[in-house]
Amino acid sequence: MGRNVLPPSLLIAREEALLKDFLRALRKEDRLVLKRLLAGVRAHSQAIGLSDVEPFEAILLAMLLEIQKEVEALKEALEGAKKHP
Amino acid sequence: MKSGFLLDAHETPKGIGLWLALDDGSRPRLERAFSPGFALENEGRKTRRAVAILQGRFGKDIRVVEGKGNDLLKGEVPLFEIKAKDPWTFERLKAQALRSDLFEGLCVYGVDTPAVSQFFLKTGMFPFCRFAFKDGELRVCDEPLALDYPFPSLRVLEVSLEPEGLDPMHARRAFALCLRPLGEEEGLVLEACDKEGIESSLRRFDPDVILAPFGDGYTLKRLLALGVRTLSREGFHARLGEDQTIASYGKVYARKGPVLLSGRLHIDPRNSFFYPEVGLAGLIELSRACAIPLQELARTTPGRAITRLEARLAGQLGFLVPFQKGVPEGFKTLETFLRLDKGGLSFRPLVGFFENVAEYDFASMYPSIIVNFNLSYETLNCGHPSCQTRLPVSGYGVCSKRTGIVPFTLKRLIERRETLKARAALESDPRQRQALEQRQKALKWLLVVSFGYLGYRNAKFGRIEAHEATTAIGRELLLFAKEIAEARGFKLLHALTDALWVQKEGAQERAYVELEHEIIRRVNAAFKPVLPDGVPWKVRLEGVYAWVRFLASKAYGVGVGNRYVGVFQDRTIKARGILLRRSDTPPLIREFQEQALQLLAGVSSIEGLRRQYSTLQGLTKAYEARLEEGKVRPEALAVRLRLARNPLDYQKRSFLAEAAQSLLAEGLGVSLGETVRFVRVQDKALRANPLWLYHDNPKPIDTAYYAGLLQEALEELLPQSLLKEKALP
Numbered sequence: 001m002g003r004n005v006l007p008p009s010l011l012i013a014r015e016e017a018l019l020k021d022f023l024r025a026l027r028k029e030d031r032l033v034l035k036r037l038l039a040g041v042r043a044h045s046q047a048i049g050l051s052d053v054e055p056f057e058a059i060l061l062a063m064l065l066e067i068q069k070e071v072e073a074l075k076e077a078l079e080g081a082k083k084h085p
Numbered sequence: 086m087k088s089g090f091l092l093d094a095h096e097t098p099k100g101i102g103l104w105l106a107l108d109d110g111s112r113p114r115l116e117r118a119f120s121p122g123f124a125l126e127n128e129g130r131k132t133r134r135a136v137a138i139l140q141g142r143f144g145k146d147i148r149v150v151e152g153k154g155n156d157l158l159k160g161e162v163p164l165f166e167i168k169a170k171d172p173w174t175f176e177r178l179k180a181q182a183l184r185s186d187l188f189e190g191l192c193v194y195g196v197d198t199p200a201v202s203q204f205f206l207k208t209g210m211f212p213f214c215r216f217a218f219k220d221g222e223l224r225v226c227d228e229p230l231a232l233d234y235p236f237p238s239l240r241v242l243e244v245s246l247e248p249e250g251l252d253p254m255h256a257r258r259a260f261a262l263c264l265r266p267l268g269e270e271e272g273l274v275l276e277a278c279d280k281e282g283i284e285s286s287l288r289r290f291d292p293d294v295i296l297a298p299f300g301d302g303y304t305l306k307r308l309l310a311l312g313v314r315t316l317s318r319e320g321f322h323a324r325l326g327e328d329q330t331i332a333s334y335g336k337v338y339a340r341k342g343p344v345l346l347s348g349r350l351h352i353d354p355r356n357s358f359f360y361p362e363v364g365l366a367g368l369i370e371l372s373r374a375c376a377i378p379l380q381e382l383a384r385t386t387p388g389r390a391i392t393r394l395e396a397r398l399a400g401q402l403g404f405l406v407p408f409q410k411g412v413p414e415g416f417k418t419l420e421t422f423l424r425l426d427k428g429g430l431s432f433r434p435l436v437g438f439f440e441n442v443a444e445y446d447f448a449s450m451y452p453s454i455i456v457n458f459n460l461s462y463e464t465l466n467c468g469h470p471s472c473q474t475r476l477p478v479s480g481y482g483v484c485s486k487r488t489g490i491v492p493f494t495l496k497r498l499i500e501r502r503e504t505l506k507a508r509a510a511l512e513s514d515p516r517q518r519q520a521l522e523q524r525q526k527a528l529k530w531l532l533v534v535s536f537g538y539l540g541y542r543n544a545k546f547g548r549i550e551a552h553e554a555t556t557a558i559g560r561e562l563l564l565f566a567k568e569i570a571e572a573r574g575f576k577l578l579h580a581l582t583d584a585l586w587v588q589k590e591g592a593q594e595r596a597y598v599e600l601e602h603e604i605i606r607r608v609n610a611a612f613k614p615v616l617p618d619g620v621p622w623k624v625r626l627e628g629v630y631a632w633v634r635f636l637a638s639k640a641y642g643v644g645v646g647n648r649y650v651g652v653f654q655d656r657t658i659k660a661r662g663i664l665l666r667r668s669d670t671p672p673l674i675r676e677f678q679e680q681a682l683q684l685l686a687g688v689s690s691i692e693g694l695r696r697q698y699s700t701l702q703g704l705t706k707a708y709e710a711r712l713e714e715g716k717v718r719p720e721a722l723a724v725r726l727r728l729a730r731n732p733l734d735y736q737k738r739s740f741l742a743e744a745a746q747s748l749l750a751e752g753l754g755v756s757l758g759e760t761v762r763f764v765r766v767q768d769k770a771l772r773a774n775p776l777w778l779y780h781d782n783p784k785p786i787d788t789a790y791y792a793g794l795l796q797e798a799l800e801e802l803l804p805q806s807l808l809k810e811k812a813l814p
């Protein structure tokens with residue numbers, strides 16, 4: 001499988017467009033959460049553009065990555081709070 | 086000149102027998118010669134071969150005419166019309182042709198249209214039609230869908246069993262008969278074997294309608310066997326049908342073989358879907374509209390009734406009524422299938438208690454979609470070059486030249502029902518109002534099933550794509566309404582097929598009414614009918630709940646669409662999917678939950694609910710005490726379940742199987758589709774004791790089981806967990 005030829009930003013926009021019906025059927029508050037998740041993906045647009053997996057899979061990986069970073073940051077903050085109460 | 090209405094019509098060896106109810110009180114019978122028939126599309130050699138075979142077998146008993154007819158899909162087609170010389174020959178002809186492969190690959194019309202229906206179509210008569218009568222000639226001055234017709238004056242006699250309320254098929258005892266003219270207090274009680282007494286009473290009352298609970302399964306069959314001559318107005322003439330099992334919406338029902346009388350109309354309320362639902366006024370409404378004789382209608386299903394109405398209207402519009410449909414389902418690709426076949430839209434509700442929640446309902450959503458988007462088996466991808474309209478979501482083409490037969494029918498039903506509802510609301514006379522309510526409810530049943538039949542492949546005017554297009558548009562409508570609500574700052578709690586539950590903190594009733602108006606306005610602007618003669622979309626604010634609880638599914642613990650209970654601000658209760666709504670719940674438990682819910686109906690907040698907990702606990706204790714003291718009648722403890730298979734086919738030991746098998750062991754017949762009532766008792770060998778055996782041989786009640794059900798009923802309304810939750814900050 002070859003590299004994606006579309007520029008990464010267009011690639012992400014295309015995948016997001018495919019999610020239109022999915023987003024519509026969500027409750028508004030859930031839709032806003034998902035939008036924030038999708039926004040975090042843009043930081044990794046170069047990696048998504050260069051990846052060999054399907055673009056949507058790459059987007060999911062980028063989301064996971066952002067979530068894991070947040071989890072680790074929260075853990076660290078929690079540890080810090082325990083050490084210096 | 087005399088006048089009156091048509092009481093009944095039935096097939097005879099030579100034609101159609103008509104029972105007239107004249108306004109002078111007499112009930113004469115007429116007979117008209119009639120040749121029913123059917124038609125085959127002339128497709129050349131193969132059709133000619135089939136016709137030649139029929140002519141060989143039936144000779145002069147049939148007549149074949151070449152002609153033309155109007156096919157709903159193909160337009161004008163050449164035909165062979167085959168006329169039988171009388172209804173009995175028609176029956177033989179039909180039976181032979183359907184049993185062989187004679188019709189294989191042929192396009193057949195009207196072979197399943199009963200002779201009486203054909204007679205009605207040809208003569209313009211229909212059940213309960215008004216007519217003028219002179220020199221043996223009938224002149225009909227009435228129309229099946231006329232809105233105002235005088236309620237026919239009928240003499241109604243109730244023939245019930247004494248003692249009442251027992252199922253004679255399962256009770257081992259003798260019954261007396263009670264004959265009571267409807268509306269009178271006093272009845273006449275006769276020994277069930279008093280042939281002369283029963284005969285002379287029937288002669289004296291001379292009823293037009295005999296209302297006999299268990300009439301089909303027991304009473305009338307017994308009376309016929311006894312030799313009672315006056316049941317029919319014509320000696321021994323009665324038509325007997327066979328017992329049946331009917332499958333409908335995943336359930337199996339047992340239907341007793343009907344006893345149809347001649348000159349009188351026999352209704353068995355225990356063997357009728359419609360009668361308990363819509364009464365005599367509803368039956369007459371449907372009997373007229375669908376042109377189905379009343380005795381048959383009382384024993385039919387809403388699905389069959391609407392199919393007959395559609396067929397009647399198709400015939401009246403000059404179309405041939407198809408028997409086998411030649412529509413392939415192949416044009417649907419896998420991709421469109423995956424996009425469409427999702428059924429109605431259903432959100433998982435947010436589980437828990439909520440205050441100040443509004444519910445909005447689309448009135449008759451699916452029938453309105455069918456009408457406004459002209460969805461019928463003959464209108465999808467019609468192929469007319471000028472029809473370019475595409476349906477939303479599915480993208481199927483739809484006819485914009487001609488109204489389909491299903492939308493044509495449903496539009497009339499929707500509008501008729503609206504009118505009757507509006508009149509009922511204005512009517513001050515309680516009896517008139519009840520009749521109007523029964524009539525509109527009868528029409529409602531046809532509308533409720535219309536959508537299911539649209540997608541049923543074997544339904545005459547059904548086609549799966551029309552069904553899918555309907556659900557797809559339905560989801561779109563509900564999402565559209567949800568988006569309007571969310572854009573206005575309302576929070577979506579729950580959405581299910583055609584209803585929406587939303588909440589906004591501090592919102593007053595006015596805000597909810599404004600939202601209703603906005604949804605109506607925008608839906609009507611955005612979803613324009615394909616043809617000019619659509620029906621307006623109606624969205625109604627069902628009410629604002631003071632509090633509502635969405636319950637989790639018992640099995641999975643997540644919210645499910647159809648389990649909720651709440652109280653509107655005007656204190657009316659609405660409950661779905663909880664114990665009191667289930668038909669298998671023992672009456673005692675239902676009574677308890679209803680009583681408990683009544684206590685909560687006056688409560689207007691979640692905090693108020695918490696304060697009621699100890700009251701409800703007290704109520705539970707009182708019921709438990711009644712159980713312990715053995716003060717509860719066994720009927721109130723009976724679990725009622727329907728047999729989904731024959732009693733001996735149950736592999737696993739279940740309470741229902743146990744009860745049914747013990748009935749068999751006692752020599753009491755019970756089979757597939759029948760309901761069995763049993764009491765849970767403390768006995769290892771037989772834990773589920775059928776009610777009929779319990780009376781002869783009572784055992785100690787399984788009080789732990791019933792106490793558990795009481796707890797469950799309490800938990801459904803007011804769970805203990807609600808007490809632990811702190812009030813929201």
Ligand SMILES: [Zn+2]
Pocket residue numbers: 467468469472483484485486487
């Ligand atoms: Zn067309």
